[in-house]
Amino acid sequence: MRGTKAVWVKARSSTNHLVTGASQQKDAMGALFKVLLLTWAAGIWTPATGRGLYTENDPTALLDENNFNTTVFRSPSAWLVEFYMDWCGHCQRFAATWNALGRTVQDWSSVIKIGAVNCAEAINRALCQRNGVIFVPTLKFFQQDASASDNSPYYDGKEEASLIRSAMLKFLISHPNASNIWPFLFPLQSPVDVLTEGSTGGYLKAVIVEANENDTLAMEVILSMLPDRRVTVRRLVGGRDVTEFPSMYQVLQNGRQRLLLSGKNDTGSYISLLKQVAGETIASTTPRPTTERVTTISSKETRPRVYMQDLESGLHFAFTQEVPLHSSLKDGDLENLKAFIDVLAKYFPGRPQVHLYLQRLNNWLQGQSMVSVDQWLNQLSKLQSREASLPDTTKWVGCKGSADNYRGYPCSLWTLFHTLTVNAAAVNKYNSNWEPAEVLVAMNGYIQSFFSCHECAENFGLMAAGITTGETNKAYGIMWLWEAHNKANKRLHEDITEDPAFPKIQFPSYSACPSCHMTIPATNQDKPVWNRPGVLRFLQKMYGKENIVQDTVPVASTSRAQTKTTNPLMYMFIFVH
Numbered sequence: 125m126r127g128t129k130a131v132w133v134k135a136r137s138s139t140n141h142l143v144t145g146a147s148q149q150k151d152a153m154g155a156l157f158k159v160l161l162l163t164w165a166a167g168i169w170t171p172a173t174g175r176g177l178y179t180e181n182d183p184t185a186l187l188d189e190n191n192f193n194t195t196v197f198r199s200p201s202a203w204l205v206e207f208y209m210d211w212c213g214h215c216q217r218f219a220a221t222w223n224a225l226g227r228t229v230q231d232w233s234s235v236i237k238i239g240a241v242n243c244a245e246a247i248n249r250a251l252c253q254r255n256g257v258i259f260v261p262t263l264k265f266f267q268q269d270a271s272a273s274d275n276s277p278y279y280d281g282k283e284e285a286s287l288i289r290s291a292m293l294k295f296l297i298s299h300p301n302a303s304n305i306w307p308f309l310f311p312l313q314s315p316v317d318v319l320t321e322g323s324t325g326g327y328l329k330a331v332i333v334e335a336n337e338n339d340t341l342a343m344e345v346i347l348s349m350l351p352d353r354r355v356t357v358r359r360l361v362g363g364r365d366v367t368e369f370p371s372m373y374q375v376l377q378n379g380r381q382r383l384l385l386s387g388k389n390d391t392g393s394y395i396s397l398l399k400q401v402a403g404e405t406i407a408s409t410t411p412r413p414t415t416e417r418v419t420t421i422s423s424k425e426t427r428p429r430v431y432m433q434d435l436e437s438g439l440h441f442a443f444t445q446e447v448p449l450h451s452s453l454k455d456g457d458l459e460n461l462k463a464f465i466d467v468l469a470k471y472f473p474g475r476p477q478v479h480l481y482l483q484r485l486n487n488w489l490q491g492q493s494m495v496s497v498d499q500w501l502n503q504l505s506k507l508q509s510r511e512a513s514l515p516d517t518t519k520w521v522g523c524k525g526s527a528d529n530y531r532g533y534p535c536s537l538w539t540l541f542h543t544l545t546v547n548a549a550a551v552n553k554y555n556s557n558w559e560p561a562e563v564l565v566a567m568n569g570y571i572q573s574f575f576s577c578h579e580c581a582e583n584f585g586l587m588a589a590g591i592t593t594g595e596t597n598k599a600y601g602i603m604w605l606w607e608a609h610n611k612a613n614k615r616l617h618e619d620i621t622e623d624p625a626f627p628k629i630q631f632p633s634y635s636a637c638p639s640c641h642m643t644i645p646a647t648n649q650d651k652p653v654w655n656r657p658g659v660l661r662f663l664q665k666m667y668g669k670e671n672i673v674q675d676t677v678p679v680a681s682t683s684r685a686q687t688k689t690t691n692p693l694m695y696m697f698i699f700v701h
Contacts, residue, residue, distance in 0.1 A: 176210045176242035177219040177529055183226030185239035189251045192241065196266050202236040202299075203266040204279070204292055207257040209244040210529040213621035214579035215261050218283055220620070222261075225285040229292070232347040235306060236292055243576065244533070246518075249445055253497065258449050259578040263288070265295045268305060293340045293347075309343050311361045316379045318358045328374065328402045330384065332394065333360045335369040342370065344391045345398070354402045374401065428636060428666060430539055431521040431673045436478060438536030439468070440515050443504060446574045453495040460569030465489050467566040471548040472540075473669035480512040521673075526625035534580070538609065539667075541567045545601040546667035552598065560600040561593045587611065599660055606631075606663060637662045 178184050187195060187205060196203045206222055208215040226238050243252035243260060255264055256278075263279035270276060277295070281287050296302060296309060303310050312318060318329045332342035342359035349355050357372075371386035372394055385397055447453070453461060469486035472479060484507050489495070508514065523539065525531035544563045552558035568588040575581045587608045613628040622628055630652050634641050639658040645651075665671055 176240070176245070177208065177216060178223070178240050182223055183230050183238075184222065185237060187239040187241045188245065189247045192251055193272065196239070197271055198269055199237075199266075200268060201234060202268045202296060203270075204236065204238050204288075204295075205255075205264050205266065206238070206240045207243050207252050207255060207262040207264065208240060208260045209576050210242050211244055211532050211534050212260050212577035212580065213534075213616075213619070214577050216529060216621045217619075218261050221283055221285050225288055228285065229289065229347070231349070231351050232292075234350060235347055236296060243449070244445065246445065249448060253449050253451065256451075258576070259581075260576045265292075267295075267299055289344060290340045293343045297343075308346055308358060310359075311337065312358050315360060315373065315375050315381055318356060318375050319377065319379070321356055321358060327354045328356070328398065329376075330355070330357045330372055330374050330398060331360050331381075332357065332370055332372045333363045333366050335362065337361045339370070341389065341391055341394070345394045348391065348395050349398060352399065352402065355398050357398060372397070428632070429522060429673050430543060430667055430671065431523075432474065433519055433521045434523045434536045435472075435540050435543060435672070436474065436515045437518045437520060437523075438533060438540050439472075439478075441518050441533045442537070442570075442574070443514065444501075446576055448497045448501060449576065450574070451497055453497075453500065454493075457573040458492070458495065460566075460573040462489055463566040464570040467544060467548070467563055471544045471551060471563065473543060473547050473672060475674075477511055477513050478515070481507055481514050484512055525623045527623070530623035531626075534577075537575075542602075542605060542609075542663070543667045543672070545605050546664055547669055549598045549602055550664075550668065558598070559593060560595045560598050561591055561604075562601070564588070564591050564601050564604060565593070583612070584608075602663055603656070603660060606659065632659070632662055 176186070178186060180186065184206075185195065196205065206218075208218070210216075222238075222240070229236070229238065241248055241251060241255075243249070243257055254272075255276075256262075261283075264276055265279065266276050267274065279288065279291055281291055293309070296306060299305060308321070312331065315331045318331050332345060334342055339361075342357075346357055346359065349357050363371075368386045370389070372384045373381040374384050375381055384401065385394060388394065447461065450457060465482065465486045469479075469482040472482055474482075485503070488503055488507075492499075504514065518533075520532050520536065523531050523533075523535035525535075541563070544567070548558075548563045549560070568584065568591070571581050571584050571588075575584075591604065610630050613630065616622055617628045630645075632640050634644055634652075637658065640652075640655055640662050641658075642653040642655050
C-alpha cells in the first residue's frame with residue numbers, strides 16, 4: 125500500500141532568479157581569526173583544489189582570500205563579484221554568461237570592474253562566508269572606495285547579461301556622491317553642453333537622447349566609449365524636436381546637431397557608428413569556442429566500483445566547506461542537518477574511526493537548539509582523536525573528472541546517497557518499523573539547506589516531491605534514487621556540465637550488468653527495458669559495504685587517460701544540475 129507524500133523542512137525558497145545572499149556575515153574579525161586557527165589546527169584547512177571556471181585570459185579578475193581586500197576595498201572603481209563553486213552545474217552554465225558580460229563591459233573598467241571567487245577552494249571558505257554566500261552563484265556589488273564594514277548589496281534578478289548590465293548602471297548612479305564621481309553618467313541640460321566636456325582634442329561630440337531618465341542605453345554607450353579619446357558622448361532626456369527615442373546626434377562646433385541614428389535599442393549599433401564616424405574601422409575577430417564531445421562508449425568498460433576515498437572526501441567537503449557557509453545553524457536548516465548526520469551515524473559504512481566520529485558528532489548535534497559556525501568548526505576539531513577521526517583531505521578516485529571542474533564533490537555526494545540507501549535497507553532488513561524513505565527524506569533536507577548549487581537543489585527538489593512515506597517495500601529508497609538519477613542523466617546528456625570524456629548514460633549499461641536488461645540496447649543512450657530485480661541485485665552488490673574499495677589508488681599516480689578506461693564509475697552519475 126502506498127503511503128502519504130513525504131514532508132520535510134524546506135529551508136530554501138524557490139526562485140528563477142540568480143541566488144543572492146539573504147544576509148551578510150557580520151562576525152567580528154577576532155571570531156573569524158579564531159575559526160581559522162581552529163580549522164588549521166584540526167587539519168581541516170586544505171589546499172586549493174583547482175583553477176576554477178575562469179582563467180587569466182578571461183575578462184574577469186580572479187579573486188581569492190589573499191587579494192580580495194586589497195583589490196576590491198578602497199578601489200577607485202566599483203566592483204561586481206561572482207561567488208561560485210567550480211563543480212556547480214548552474215555555475216558552469218552561468219560562466220558563459222559571465223564571460224560574455226565581461227567582454228561587453230571591459231571598457232567600463234575605469235568605473236566598474238567584475239571579478240570572481242571560487243568558493244569551492246578551501247582557502248576561500250571564510251571569504252565566502254563573510255560575504256553572506258550560502259548558495260551559488262551569488263553576485264555582490266561593492267561601491268567605489270568601499271570598506272569591509274559597508275553594507276554591500278546583492279544582485280537579485282534574472283541571470284541575463286542585459287539585465288545584469290542594467291543593474292550595474294543603476295548601482296553606479298545610486299552612490300550618494302555619484303554625480304561628482306561620475307558626472308558623465310548623468311543627463312546634460314542642453315546638447316551644446318557636450319562641447320565643453322571630454323577631451324579638448326576629441327574629434328566627435330555626440331549626445332544620445334532618451335525618453336526617460338531611467339533608460340540605460342546611453343550610459344552603456346558612454347562607458348563603452350570611455351577608452352576612445354577621440355569621442356565624447358553624453359546623454360539627454362527628452363527633447364522638443366525629437367520624435368523617436370533613442371536618437372543619437374552629432375553636435376557640431378557651431379552648436380548645430382546632425383542626426384546619426386535613431387530607433388535602435390542595441391548599444392552595439394551606436395558604438396559601431398561612433399567609431400566609424402570617428403574614423404575607426406571595427407572588425408570582430410573573436411573566435412567562438414567549440415567543444416568536442418566524446419559520445420562513444422568505452423569497449424573496456426568493466427564492473428563499476430565504489431571507493432571509500434570518494435565517500436570520505438565527500439564528507440570532508442560537506443562538513444568543512446558547505447555547512448560553514450551558514451553563519452549560524454538554526455530552525456529548518458539545523459533540523460535538516462540533524463537528520464542528515466543521524467542517517468550518516470547509523471548507515472555510513474566507513475572505517476571504525478570515521479563511524480565513531482560520526483556517532484559522537486551526532487550525539488552532540490542532537491542536543492543543540494542553535495549552532496554558530498564557530499561552534500560547528502570547534503566541535504569538528506574537538507572530536508578528532510586517535511580512535512575517532514574525520515579525514516582532513518579531499519581526493520577523488522572513482523569520482524575524478526577529466527578536468528578539475530568536472531565530477532568531484534557532486535559525484536561523491538551521489539555515491540554517498542546511493543551507498544546510504546543500500547546499507548540502510550541492509551541494516552533494517554528485519555525491522556518492521558523502519559521507514560524505507562528515511563534516507564531519501566534526510567538527503568533531500570541536506571540538499572535543500574546546504575547544497576551550494578541552488579539550481580541543482582531546485583531540480584532535485586522537484587523530483588523529491590514524489591517521495592512517499594509509509595512504503596512497505598524495503599528497497600523503495602534504493603530504486604527511487606536509481607530512477608531519479610537516470611532521469612537526471614537523460615536530461616543532462618550533452619549538457620555543458622557533462623564531462624565530455626565521460627558522458628552520462630542510462631545506468632547500469634548492458635556491458636556492466638547484462639542481467640539488468642531485458643533486451644540489448646544499441647547504445648548507452650537508448651531507453652533500456654529494465655529487469656528491475658536484476659537492477660536491485662546489481663545496486664545492492666555495487667554499493668554494499670563489503671564491496672567498497674578500501675585501499676584507494678593515489679590520485680597523483682592515476683592519469684586521466686587511465687581513469688577513463690579503468691574506472692567505469694566515471695560513466696555513471698553526476699549530481700542534478
